[in-house]
Amino acid sequence: MVSASVLSIALCGLACISSALAASTGCGKAATISSGVKKVTVKDKTRQYTVQLPANYDATHPYRVVFGWHGANDNMDVTVKGSLVQPAGSFRYFGLQPLANTSTILVAPDALNKFWYNRNDEDYAFFDAMLAQLSGGLCLDEKKVFSLGFSQGGAFVKALSCKRASLLRGVIILDGGGPVDGSTGCTDDPIAALVVHGVSDGIQGGRTTRDLYVKRNGCTAADAKEPAANSRAPHILTEYQGCKEGFPVWYIAFDGQHWMAPYDGGSGNNGEKTFTPAAAWKFITQFQ
Numbered sequence: 001m002v003s004a005s006v007l008s009i010a011l012c013g014l015a016c017i018s019s020a021l022a023a024s025t026g027c028g029k030a031a032t033i034s035s036g037v038k039k040v041t042v043k044d045k046t047r048q049y050t051v052q053l054p055a056n057y058d059a060t061h062p063y064r065v066v067f068g069w070h071g072a073n074d075n076m077d078v079t080v081k082g083s084l085v086q087p088a089g090s091f092r093y094f095g096l097q098p099l100a101n102t103s104t105i106l107v108a109p110d111a112l113n114k115f116w117y118n119r120n121d122e123d124y125a126f127f128d129a130m131l132a133q134l135s136g137g138l139c140l141d142e143k144k145v146f147s148l149g150f151s152q153g154g155a156f157v158k159a160l161s162c163k164r165a166s167l168l169r170g171v172i173i174l175d176g177g178g179p180v181d182g183s184t185g186c187t188d189d190p191i192a193a194l195v196v197h198g199v200s201d202g203i204q205g206g207r208t209t210r211d212l213y214v215k216r217n218g219c220t221a222a223d224a225k226e227p228a229a230n231s232r233a234p235h236i237l238t239e240y241q242g243c244k245e246g247f248p249v250w251y252i253a254f255d256g257q258h259w260m261a262p263y264d265g266g267s268g269n270n271g272e273k274t275f276t277p278a279a280a281w282k283f284i285t286q287f288q
Contacts, residue, residue: 022143023062024135031059033137040129043122045112049130050080052093052106053138062141065134066284067107067127068094069153071260072115079108082271085261090271094148094174095261099281105138116156123156124163131167146284148172150260158209161193162186169287170194172280175258178205190217190247194283196276198256200229210251219243226253234264235275250283 026032035053039046054063068079078084082091092098093106100106109130116123127147134140145168149157154176161171170192193213197206203226214221220242227233235254243249254275256262263273 022141024138024140024142026059026135026137027062027139028060029139031057031138033134038130038133040126040133042126042129043120045122047112047126047129048076048110050076050108050110051134052080052097052108054100054102054104056102057138059139062139062144063105064103064141064144064284065105065107065131065146066093066096066100067109067130067145067147068096069109069116069147069149069156070111071149071151071153074111075114076108076110085269085271085274087271091261091269091274091277094150094280095271095274095277096148096281099277105134105140107134111153116152118156118159121163124160127160127164127167142167144169144287146170146172148174148280149176150174151176151258158212161191165189165191170284172196172283173209174260174276175201175206176209177202178208186212186216188216190244192247192249192283192287193217194250194252194280196252196254196279198254198259198262199226200256201258203253206251206253210249213249214240214243217243217247217249219249224251224253227255229255231255232265235262237279246287248283248286250279252279 037048037050039048070079085091147157147160147168154173157171157173165187172194174196195210219240224238225236227236233255235252238251240249254262259269261269261271261274263270
């Protein structure tokens with residue numbers, strides 16, 4: 001006799017098999033992780049991160065996961081509270097918390113001494129340890145793990161996309177400077193990427209980061225339109241063509257400086273007016 005589960009997979013084909021394989025080992029079990037600050041030992045050091053579970057968490061539903069990496073001289077509380085961006089509370093988890101609602105697990109890693117030094121690959125190991133802890137204690141969709149970072153956190157996300165491409169569905173880099181130092185090595189494996197950069201914030205770094213992913217993903221190389229500096233013109237989104245299926249590259253250039261929550265026609269950060277959360281959420285949710 002064929003079981004109901006086997007029969008259902010046979011009827012719906014590869015899509016169901018792929019979905020089943022995406023479920024982490026924590027699926028179907030009582031959660032051992034709740035919202036709040038968690039600790040994990042990495043290379044004999046105690047590391048911490050904050051996790052935010054969806055309301056009405058369901059242990060039978062595999063959730064997407066978004067890691068948000070803070071900038072230099074900051075900590076995970078900046079990510080959790082959005083404290084660098086006004087109005088207060090408008091930019092929690094890079095503005096994704098209200099958009100995520102019940103669909104996504106949000107994670108805010110904490111750097112050692114407020115900087116992603118990654119000595120002896122300890123921050124790569126930190127990511128591995130967090131993901132392992134979350135996968136075992138919660139129900140994750142392991143094919144929908146994303147990393148987003150600002151500034152030096154964005155630079156680390158680039159490095160992570162080189163070393164952990166097989167574990168990440170996509171990355172979002174906000175004003176993260178130029179490409180990863182070639183001495184660290186980088187896989188040729190494709191990875192979906194959204195690069196956001198201000199034209200008055202060393203824009204060449206944003207362009208070379210973009211081109212790194214254009215090349216990795218086999219997209220058609222092309223210059224992208226950008227607003228002129230100090231023009232107060234709206235941001236411009238370019239979606240590259242010819243990329244390997246399932247591995248898009250998006251590039252947003254905005255008229256501004258080193259801002260994580262820029263907004264069209266204005267100067268500085270504004271959590272209510274910024275376009276970055278909506279753009280990031282659209283990028284993330286295209287993967288079903």
